Amino acid sequence: MSLRYLKDVVTLQLDEERCSGCGMCTQVCVHGVFAVSKSIAHLVDRDACMECGACARNCPVEAVSVRSGVGCAYAVWKSWFRRKKEGGEVGSACS
């Protein structure tokens, strides 16, 4: 039994050169994408990323980047039509 989504699609990037090894990303990630070893964070399970953006927002040295958003078909659907009209971003549909 596994609940894993598509492979090789996420936009998550980690710049290990910038990383200060604070471990904040390992605390906020709900899918165990990061691990810190030798005082530097590593991507140990990149495909588990759901692009929530918690790591990037909480990285004090901006070593993590990700195009964050909600993995929701309805939100994507709405954004496709909104983008044509006003160039909006992909947001949540639950509001």
Add this chain to the structure above:
Amino acid sequence: MGWREIGSGRVARVATDITLPDRLGGWGVRWGINRMHYTVAAGLYAVGQPGSQSPVLVSANYKLTFDQLRRELAGRDVWLLLLETFGINVWCAAGKGTFGTLELINRINRTGLPTLVAHRTLIVPQLGAPGIAAHEVKKATGFKVHYGPIRAEDLPEFLDRGMEVTPAMRRARFNLRDRLVLIPVEVVQAWKPTLIICLLIVVVCALAVRDFRFFSLLPVGLPPTVLYLVALLAGSVVTPILLPWIPGRAFSLKGAQVGLLSAILAALVMGSTWKVADLVALLFVVPAITAYFALNFTGCTTFTSLSGVEKEMRIALPVIILAFVVGVVVWTVGLLT
């Protein structure tokens, strides 16, 4: 309820027991009743008799969240700081930014929290992290954000351990129960496609029998209506329940498999008198509808990414639409000949 007197005024005290109205309200929102207006006032609350050393828990002003949170805090003295998320849960509000750095900073200052507590630690749910930059909160207010467990049910253990988070408390979960509670809203929110499909069935059947009277339409229209309901349930009930056990990763693919099996089962149960065209149409339309509803469930899960859903939709939607149209055309032609 009641009040907790503090130097400068008083703070509302909240009960930790869940009453029948709380349960009914919570049950209602799970069925989509009053779901977008189920709020409590944002601000500071007291649980028990908190003092200057008591922990401060941050959360959202969605009443369902608030109830689950206070229920876990029975017998404790803590402060609750509810942010204005307009009745949206912590995770979704964090994704939108309403459960955000600025709101937290403003709420800390407006409630006078810095004079109320001697320590400088806030316990923020881990699911709030997409909206909160801990280092910015620290810089602006002096409060250190300590990310607590994902689930309120882990709070007692977390507090008893001296605010230590175990690895299990940090991981998102999506077990059968988590999925089951989300299903009613999915079914209720399917009313729009349901209405469109029902209209389509009425129009096609009326064209076929050249009669708009209910009892003339009924024998022709009933089987496709029942099949639509089968597809709806297969996609928004059966697929979410069986999600981890259905092969594949794409939701539409998972849904299509359940849809195909449902279509075959339906044909075996009630299709003995159906024409070949009906059977062919069934094998196209039912999996298409099921795949559509399964795809819709992506937004309910705890593990799908925006990039992944975009990719899946770009591939799956054209296939779903094509299968649906082919099926409807075959069925219509079958009815007219």
